[in-house]
Amino acid sequence: MARASLLISPELCIGCRACQIACKSWNQLPGDKTANRGTFENPADLTPDLYNKIRFIEVPSEANPVRWLFVSQRCMHCDDAGCMKICPAPGALYKTKEGAVAFNKDKCIGCKLCAAACPFNVPRYDKNDKVSKCNLCADRIANNMAPACAKTCPTGAISYGDRDAIITKSQKAGYSKLYGQADLGGLGALYAFHDAPKLYGLDEKPVIPEMVVFWHQYLKPLSWIGIGGTAALMLLHYVAIGPKKDKEGNDDAK
Amino acid sequence: MQNSDLVRKESTFGIVNHWALAISCIVLTISGFGFLFHLEGIGNAFGGFPAMKGIHNWAGVVFTASLVLSMFNWLKEALTFDSDDLGWILTAGGYLSHKAKVPPMHKLNTGQKFFYLTLLVSGFAIIATGFVIWLMPENKPALVWSHFIHNVSFIIISAFLPIHIYLSTLGNPGTIPIMITGKIPYGWAKKKHSKWIKELEEGRSH
Numbered sequence: 001m002a003r004a005s006l007l008i009s010p011e012l013c014i015g016c017r018a019c020q021i022a023c024k025s026w027n028q029l030p031g032d033k034t035a036n037r038g039t040f041e042n043p044a045d046l047t048p049d050l051y052n053k054i055r056f057i058e059v060p061s062e063a064n065p066v067r068w069l070f071v072s073q074r075c076m077h078c079d080d081a082g083c084m085k086i087c088p089a090p091g092a093l094y095k096t097k098e099g100a101v102a103f104n105k106d107k108c109i110g111c112k113l114c115a116a117a118c119p120f121n122v123p124r125y126d127k128n129d130k131v132s133k134c135n136l137c138a139d140r141i142a143n144n145m146a147p148a149c150a151k152t153c154p155t156g157a158i159s160y161g162d163r164d165a166i167i168t169k170s171q172k173a174g175y176s177k178l179y180g181q182a183d184l185g186g187l188g189a190l191y192a193f194h195d196a197p198k199l200y201g202l203d204e205k206p207v208i209p210e211m212v213v214f215w216h217q218y219l220k221p222l223s224w225i226g227i228g229g230t231a232a233l234m235l236l237h238y239v240a241i242g243p244k245k246d247k248e249g250n251d252d253a254k
Numbered sequence: 255m256q257n258s259d260l261v262r263k264e265s266t267f268g269i270v271n272h273w274a275l276a277i278s279c280i281v282l283t284i285s286g287f288g289f290l291f292h293l294e295g296i297g298n299a300f301g302g303f304p305a306m307k308g309i310h311n312w313a314g315v316v317f318t319a320s321l322v323l324s325m326f327n328w329l330k331e332a333l334t335f336d337s338d339d340l341g342w343i344l345t346a347g348g349y350l351s352h353k354a355k356v357p358p359m360h361k362l363n364t365g366q367k368f369f370y371l372t373l374l375v376s377g378f379a380i381i382a383t384g385f386v387i388w389l390m391p392e393n394k395p396a397l398v399w400s401h402f403i404h405n406v407s408f409i410i411i412s413a414f415l416p417i418h419i420y421l422s423t424l425g426n427p428g429t430i431p432i433m434i435t436g437k438i439p440y441g442w443a444k445k446k447h448s449k450w451i452k453e454l455e456e457g458r459s460h
Contacts, residue, residue, distance in 0.1 A: 086401070088289035089303040109307040112391035116398045211402040219406065223290060226413030227283075234420035241350060243425045 003079075003099040004141065005163040006150060006189045007170065007178075008072050010200060013157035015040065015054055015070035019149035023052040026137060026148035046073065048126040051134035052149050055201055071200045072149065072158055075122045075134040076180060077101045077188025082208035083114035083123055085216045092131065099163070099188050100136035119184065119206040136188065166190060184208070257441025261451070263361065264436035268327045272433055275320035281313040283412050290405070314384050321377045329374070331360065332367040338449070339364040349425075358448040369418055373411065380407035 024031070029049040034042050041056035057069040077100050084093045084101065092107040093114060110129035115121075126132045137147035141160070145151070150160035159166075163186070170178055170192050179197050180187030183206050191197075197204050264272070285306050288296030300306035341357035342364035348356040362370070383400035391397050422429045432438045443451050 088292075089307075090292035090294060090297070092303075107303060109304045111307065111387065113387075113397065113401060116391070116394040116401075209398045211398050215402050215405055219409065220290065223287070223405070223409045223412060226409045227416060230413050231416035231420075234416050234425070237349065238420070238424055242352070243427055244348070245352070 003163040003186075003188070004161060005077070005099070005166055005187070006136070006147065007159045007161070007166045007192060008189060009157050009159075009192045010069055010071040011157075011193055012155045013054070013070040013072070014155055015056060015068070016154065017054050018152045018154060019052055019072060019158055020050070020054060022148040022152035023134075023137075024049070026140070027051060046122065046124055046133075048124040048132040051075070051132075057199070057201065059199060069200060070157075071191070071202075072189075073201070074149075074189065075101060075136075076120050076184075076206075077134075077136055078119070078183075079185030079188070080208070081184070082117035082119055082212055085208065086113045086117040086212050088113065096136070096138050096142065098136070098141050100138055100141065101188070102135040102138040103131050103133065105130040105132075117208055117212045119203065119208055163188070163190075255440050257439065257444070259440045260435075260437035261440050261443050261454070262436055263432060263438045263443070263447075265327075266436065267323075269433060269436050271320055271323050271327055274316055275324060278313045278317040278320060279411070279415070282310060282317060283408075283415060285310040285313070286408055286412070290408075311384075311388050314381065314388070317377070318381045321374065321381065324370075325374070328362065328370050331362050332370040332374075334360070335364075335367070339367070358452075359446060359450070360453075361447055361450040363446070365421070369414060372414060376407040376410045380404055380411065383407070 023029070029051070032043045032047050032049055034044070037044060039056055041054070043050055043053065046053055052072055052074040055069075055071050055073045057071070059067045059069060061067060079099065081093070081095075081101050084095070087093045088111060089107050089109045091104055092109065093101060093103050096102050105126075105128075108130045110125065110131075112123075112125060112129075114131060115123040115125070122133050124132045137145075137149075140147055140151075146160040150158045153159070167178060167181060167190070170190070173192075175192045175194075179191035179193065179202060180189060191200070191202065193200060284296060285300060287293060288300070288306060289303075289310070297303045297306055300309055338357035338359065342359065345351075345354040345356050347363060347365050348354045380403075383404040386393075386396055386400035387404060422433070428442075438447075440451075
């Protein structure tokens, strides 16, 4: 199957947060107890029980004193995912055939390395120290249904479909380049907007921490080469030169 | 003294210390490879990856205690170098030629000293970063850096393991009983650790 993706169009978002609720409803996530911070944005950040959050951003200017932006914040389902690179537990994080980065709490060892390697600060840990984040409703998309957020969105600000088709369609609609189109191998959550990403609280150029990449690409193979290489050398020594014999070194004993 | 008589080389403390260090180090290395390369067979042998994490962490505690205590056993000796050590290096400890004349050695030969010092330095690096990974995962930059240093130290320690295991088994037949009983045949000690035996005998004659 071709890669699927979300298309998030904050310019269409009305900040109703139906997606937040639908996400909680489908994924059976309880509400978080929060306090009034003087904004409709609530909770303040992603939590283990909040996979998708609408960020409320006020951008007053002289031309438009009440400009208010709404944008969905969640796992971006990177193709080249930092969380998966660093995760030491096979199967704890995995790719679905649609390209979503899903998780299996039973296999998670609770080390939190994924949270440190994520370029978007997404993974959270629940009270049992297990990873928790948007999985693109892996169970729904496996059955050809749109993720709960996309299904619920009343204005089309979140939609779901074939990734290539989304890109082609958006280009026709005047978005020459979507946010996330080429970053990290291409994100599974694409954003269509005309302003700078910073305005929406998104990094211009999201990257995996360089130490993670450096280790994974260059040094990790050395761990096999190191132990295998010295083991091979020892074997070579045994065959070519041979072990020390009892008679040797008698001179020392003078 | 007959050549077959036994001389005490390691105390009981030293023997227990060595094997605690060795066993914890091997458990840590095997589980480490399991984590790094997602080796399901190793994970299953430890009762699954979440269980293996617990075993890895606590084996790390044993390794830490053993490495700290090892300094009382071998550090002083490992830091003592003289011109014979240079000679040992130049003759490659006699390992590259059976005819090489190796200078007289004390209780530890030059290779053993370097092995111990390497283990000590990379060991403390892997211990410090291991505890950061275990106990401070909320500090993301510290976690990423510690993970990196932990793994680099892992490459060094795991590459040294086959050398030590080979030289103490196949490469030098008869070595293992010394680390089990702590006693070395007098003839062997006189050949390979003549400076130590000389010192021992001089000490006795006083």
